[in-house]
Amino acid sequence: MGKDTSWLPFWEGFSVADARVGKDQVHFTLTPASDRVPQCGRCLEHVSAVHERVRRRIRDLPMLGLPVVLEVQLLRLACPRCGQCLQRVSWLDRHCRLPRRLAQTVADCCSRMPLKHVAEAFALHWSTVRELDRRRLQGIVQALPPAQPTRLVMDEFALFKGHRYASVILDADSGRILHVAQGRTRASVRPFFQALGPKGCERIQAVAMDMNSAFDLEVRHFCKRARVVYDLFHVVAKYGREVVSRVRVDAANELLHDKPARRVVKQAHWLLLRNRANLEPAQRIRLAEVLQANQSLMTVYLMKESLKELWRAGSAWVWHRRWREWHAHAAESGIACLRHFAATLRSYWRGILSRVRWPMHTGRLQGINNRIKVITRMAYGYRDTDYFFLKIRAAFPGNP
Numbered sequence: 001m002g003k004d005t006s007w008l009p010f011w012e013g014f015s016v017a018d019a020r021v022g023k024d025q026v027h028f029t030l031t032p033a034s035d036r037v038p039q040c041g042r043c044l045e046h047v048s049a050v051h052e053r054v055r056r057r058i059r060d061l062p063m064l065g066l067p068v069v070l071e072v073q074l075l076r077l078a079c080p081r082c083g084q085c086l087q088r089v090s091w092l093d094r095h096c097r098l099p100r101r102l103a104q105t106v107a108d109c110c111s112r113m114p115l116k117h118v119a120e121a122f123a124l125h126w127s128t129v130r131e132l133d134r135r136r137l138q139g140i141v142q143a144l145p146p147a148q149p150t151r152l153v154m155d156e157f158a159l160f161k162g163h164r165y166a167s168v169i170l171d172a173d174s175g176r177i178l179h180v181a182q183g184r185t186r187a188s189v190r191p192f193f194q195a196l197g198p199k200g201c202e203r204i205q206a207v208a209m210d211m212n213s214a215f216d217l218e219v220r221h222f223c224k225r226a227r228v229v230y231d232l233f234h235v236v237a238k239y240g241r242e243v244v245s246r247v248r249v250d251a252a253n254e255l256l257h258d259k260p261a262r263r264v265v266k267q268a269h270w271l272l273l274r275n276r277a278n279l280e281p282a283q284r285i286r287l288a289e290v291l292q293a294n295q296s297l298m299t300v301y302l303m304k305e306s307l308k309e310l311w312r313a314g315s316a317w318v319w320h321r322r323w324r325e326w327h328a329h330a331a332e333s334g335i336a337c338l339r340h341f342a343a344t345l346r347s348y349w350r351g352i353l354s355r356v357r358w359p360m361h362t363g364r365l366q367g368i369n370n371r372i373k374v375i376t377r378m379a380y381g382y383r384d385t386d387y388f389f390l391k392i393r394a395a396f397p398g399n400p
Contacts, residue, residue: 010060010101012090013038014072026063029071038087040079041094047087049078058092059124061102067123098128107136114379134387137394144397147171147178148200152226154209154219155362156184157369159385166389167215170365172208176398177368180389186214193222201226208360210234211348230351231362232311239307239341240273243300246337248272251294264290265297272301299333311355319356323349368396 013036018029037046060068075087091099109118110133119126151172159166167188169179179192204223209215210231255262268290291298313319330342382388
C-alpha cells in the first residue's frame with residue numbers, strides 16, 4: 001500500500017508505492033490515491049468506474065544530483081460522457097511525459113542558457129528542450145499587444161555563411177521587432193505588410209532603410225503615404241567600398257616603383273574610412289601624410305565628408321544647395337568611380353531629402369543585429385530558422 005504523500009507539494013492525487021535510489025537515477029512508483037475520486041481527463045467530471053489501469057514512465061526534476069524517473073499508474077475511466085478516457089492529473093498535461101514543473105524549469109533555464117547546456121543539465125534530448133522553449137517564446141509573443149506602428153526601420157543581417165541573409169522590421173517608436181524572415185527580397189517582407197492590412201499600411205508615415213531596392217519597392221507598393229528615409233551609415237559605407245577603396249587601390253598600383261610609399265597607401269584603408277573625430281593624434285598625422293601624397297585620395301576623402309552634410313541639412317533649401325554643390329564637385333573631379341557613384345545616387349535623392357523631415361536612421365536596428373549575433377553564438381547556431389526568428393521576436397518585445 002502506498003505511503004501518504006499528501007504533505008508533498010507535488011504528485012497531487014498519488015501515493016508513493018516504492019522509492020529506490022540507484023547509481024544513475026532515482027526511481028519512484030506512484031499509484032492513485034485511494035481517498036480521491038478521479039476526474040475524467042476531458043470533461044473533468046468525477047468518475048468512479050475504472051476501465052483499466054495503465055502505466056506511464058515520466059521524467060521529473062533531478063533529485064540528489066540524479067535524474068528522477070516516475071513509474072506512474074494511471075486509471076483509464078469509463079466516463080458516461082466521453083467513453084474510455086485517462087484520468088486527469090493536475091501536475092501533468094495530456095499525452096506529456098514531463099511534469100509541468102519540470103517543463104517550466106527547463107523553459108526558464110532556456111532564457112539564460114544555451115539549449116545544449118540545458119539538455120545536458122536535465123539529461124534531456126535537445127529537441128525536447130527546444131520544443132519546451134518554443135512554447136515559452138510563443139507565449140511571450142502572443143501576450144504582446146497588437147502592434148500599431150507609425151514609423152518603421154528595415155534592415156538585414158547575415159543568417160549563415162555564403163551571403164544568406166534575413167530581413168528584420170523594427171517599430172521605430174517602441175523598439176519592438178515586428179517581423180523576421182529569411183531572405184532580403186520583396187517576398188521576404190511582403191507577409192508583414194499583408195498582415196498589417198490596408199489601414200495599418202496607411203498609418204505608416206516613414207520607413208528608414210539602406211538603399212535596398214526590394215525594400216523600397218515593397219514599401220511604396222503597400223504604404224502609399226510613407227516616406228522612405230535612406231540611412232547615412234549605409235550610404236557612406238557604400239561610398240567607402242565603391243569610391244574610396246577603388247581610388248586607394250589605383251593609387252597603390254601607381255606606386256609600384258616606390259615600395260615604401262605604396263605600403264603606406266595600402267595600410268591606410270581604415271584611416272580613410274573611419275570618422276576623423278574617432279582618430280587618435282598619431283593616426284591623424286598619418287592620414288594627413290597620405291592625403292597630401294595623393295590628390296585623388298584627398299578629393300574623395302573630402303567628398304566623403306561633404307556627403308555627410310546632406311544628412312545634417314536643417315531645411316530643404318539648404319539640402320538642395322548642398323546637393324547641387326556635391327554633384328558639381330563630383331563631375332569636376334574627373335574621377336571615374338566618383339562620377340559613377342554620383343550618377344547612381346541621383347535616383348535616390350527623395351530618400352535622402354526625407355531625412356530633413358524625418359530624422360531617422362537604422363542605428364538602433366544595427367545594435368539589435370549585433371545582439372542577434374550574440375544569441376547565435378551562444379547557441380552555437382540554429383538548425384530551425386523559424387525557432388530562431390521566434391527567439392529574436394521574444395528577445396525584443398519593445399518598450400512597455
